[in-house]
Amino acid sequence: MACSSCFYMFIHFLFLYLSSQPIGVHNLYLSMKPLCLEDEKSALLQFKERYDIAKTLSWKISQDCCSWEGIECDENTGHVIVLNLGSSSLYGSIDNNSTLFQLTHLEKLILSDNHFYSQIPSRVGDLSRLTHLDLSASVYSGQVPTEIFKLTRLVYLNLCCNPSLYDPYHYNFINLLEMKALGLRSLVQNMTSLEELHLGFVNMSSQVPNTLANLSSLRSLDMDWCDLHGEFPSAIFHLPKLRYLGVGDNSALTGRLPNFNSSSPLEELRLQATSFSGELPSSIGILPSLSYLDVTQCKFSGSIPASLANLSNLKDLSVSANPFTTLSISSISWVWKKKKLTNLALEMINLYGEIPPSIGNLSQLHKLSLNDNQLSSAIPSQLMNLTQLTILDLGRNQLSGSIPSWLMNMTQLVELDLAVNKFQGEIPSSISQLQNLMFLRLFENNFNGTIELDNFHKYRQLQVLQLSYNRLSGCTSSANLILPRLLALGLASCKSYSSSTFSLRTRFMQFKRVSSILTKPRGY
Numbered sequence: 001m002a003c004s005s006c007f008y009m010f011i012h013f014l015f016l017y018l019s020s021q022p023i024g025v026h027n028l029y030l031s032m033k034p035l036c037l038e039d040e041k042s043a044l045l046q047f048k049e050r051y052d053i054a055k056t057l058s059w060k061i062s063q064d065c066c067s068w069e070g071i072e073c074d075e076n077t078g079h080v081i082v083l084n085l086g087s088s089s090l091y092g093s094i095d096n097n098s099t100l101f102q103l104t105h106l107e108k109l110i111l112s113d114n115h116f117y118s119q120i121p122s123r124v125g126d127l128s129r130l131t132h133l134d135l136s137a138s139v140y141s142g143q144v145p146t147e148i149f150k151l152t153r154l155v156y157l158n159l160c161c162n163p164s165l166y167d168p169y170h171y172n173f174i175n176l177l178e179m180k181a182l183g184l185r186s187l188v189q190n191m192t193s194l195e196e197l198h199l200g201f202v203n204m205s206s207q208v209p210n211t212l213a214n215l216s217s218l219r220s221l222d223m224d225w226c227d228l229h230g231e232f233p234s235a236i237f238h239l240p241k242l243r244y245l246g247v248g249d250n251s252a253l254t255g256r257l258p259n260f261n262s263s264s265p266l267e268e269l270r271l272q273a274t275s276f277s278g279e280l281p282s283s284i285g286i287l288p289s290l291s292y293l294d295v296t297q298c299k300f301s302g303s304i305p306a307s308l309a310n311l312s313n314l315k316d317l318s319v320s321a322n323p324f325t326t327l328s329i330s331s332i333s334w335v336w337k338k339k340k341l342t343n344l345a346l347e348m349i350n351l352y353g354e355i356p357p358s359i360g361n362l363s364q365l366h367k368l369s370l371n372d373n374q375l376s377s378a379i380p381s382q383l384m385n386l387t388q389l390t391i392l393d394l395g396r397n398q399l400s401g402s403i404p405s406w407l408m409n410m411t412q413l414v415e416l417d418l419a420v421n422k423f424q425g426e427i428p429s430s431i432s433q434l435q436n437l438m439f440l441r442l443f444e445n446n447f448n449g450t451i452e453l454d455n456f457h458k459y460r461q462l463q464v465l466q467l468s469y470n471r472l473s474g475c476t477s478s479a480n481l482i483l484p485r486l487l488a489l490g491l492a493s494c495k496s497y498s499s500s501t502f503s504l505r506t507r508f509m510q511f512k513r514v515s516s517i518l519t520k521p522r523g524y
Contacts, residue, residue: 213236
């Protein structure tokens with residue numbers, strides 16, 4: 001008994017000693033932590049041989065694979081449970097023979113933002129423990145395999161944003177990745193634990209199933225550019241945890257907004273370029289967390305509800321191109337009080353009146369678009385407070401006066417559109433201070449004087465320069481002006497040209513990217 005007591009006392013003092021030595025305890029923990037299993041390590045090394053990339057440089061055969069970059073292991077069993085090779089510049093195809101499918105204990109598989117020019121391999125469905133699957137933006141094509149719908153543990157599925165091909169004959173995009181209508185229904189039926197579902201740019205040619213409203217844990221739903229049609233189930237708007245809803249750019253998708261309640265956590269609502277109609281409900285103004293609202297190019301009628309003034313977190317408001325009733329700019333005076341706004345788009349909404357001085361309150365704005373309305377008078381000087389602007393679009397109104405000198409202080413501008421107004425005076429040479437401009441549209445005004453094209457030589461990023469149909473007396477330039485990114489040049493306003501200007505035109509024609517050069521004057 002005495003020896004037994006001594007042994008237990010020794011163990012007790014040893015424990016107290018180790019407890020006072022953090023490094024010792026750490027080393028003891030490491031010695032107890034299970035190592036990566038050899039068969040899984042071998043599978044990863046074989047995968048590395050096919051895709052030898054920067055992220056796998058740490059994958060050394062002499063080291064425990066649980067310490068490799070992009071790998072996480074279960075602390076108890078040593079099984080690889082996370083493989084994260086997102087944004088790794090993987091290039092080539094991936095098929096059912098890939099050794100990554102030997103990692104049967106995977107819980108998270110992230111292969112986003114790579115270049116797999118292949119179909120999604122059906123053996124993804126063998127990874128039955130997956131809770132997170134991210135294959136987004138990786139150039140997959142063909143049908144989404146039905147085997148994926150067997151992954152009933154998924155809480156996160158992202159197949160979004162695989163690129164599309166542009167069809168110039170039908171002015172449309174052709175999505176590379178497809179999912180049959182029955183596939184969408186199977187997905188919704190089987191993956192009942194989904195919290196995030198991102199299917200943007202997956203061609204479905206489908207209606208949205210009513211059963212989608214049964215996903216009570218859903219927090220984010222992205223189905224932009226999916227060729228959805230039919231009526232969108234209004235019950236989806238009432239999902240108790242839904243924060244993000246995006247079904248934009250589905251032109252045949254119809255629906256109406258419901259009456260919202262204040263318990264909704266909705267933060268972003270994107271319905272742009274759909275056929276949603278009816279009126280914007282006043283209850284939209286009681287959504288406490290709403291920060292982003294885009295209903296551009298829908299079919300909403302009536303008026304813009306004044307209750308939007310109650311949205312204290314509103315940062316992005318885009319309501320352009322809806323058939324609202326004619327609006328006086330004074331009727332939306334609450335807009336100019338939303339100091340958190342970073343994007344404001346009020347184009348083509350029958351808006352008339354003068355731009356108020358209170359627009360200067362929106363000092364956080366990055367984008368301001370008031371194009372194609374009936375706005376009049378001069379640009380208010382208070383607009384100079386919007387020093388964060390990158391886009392200023394006041395085109396197609398009835399604005400007058402000259403280009404204000406303070407506009408040249410907005411050096412972050414990448415797009416300036418004052419076209420189709422009643423502006424006059426000379427185009428100031430100091431406009432060259434806006435060196436970040438990519439788009440400059442001043443056509444169809446009453447600008448006069450001579451344009452020194454050399455003033456634009458600092459615009460190394462300029463893609464569109466449109467000065468046509470003003471009262472400009474001429475355009476001159478040295479023969480050395482080169483704008484390497486130019487796509488479109490409009491000079492139809494110039495009544496006379498120097499020989500060097502014709503030389504400039506010849507030089508521009510050598511750039512195949514230039515899509516239009518307008519030099520023939522038009523009558524006034």
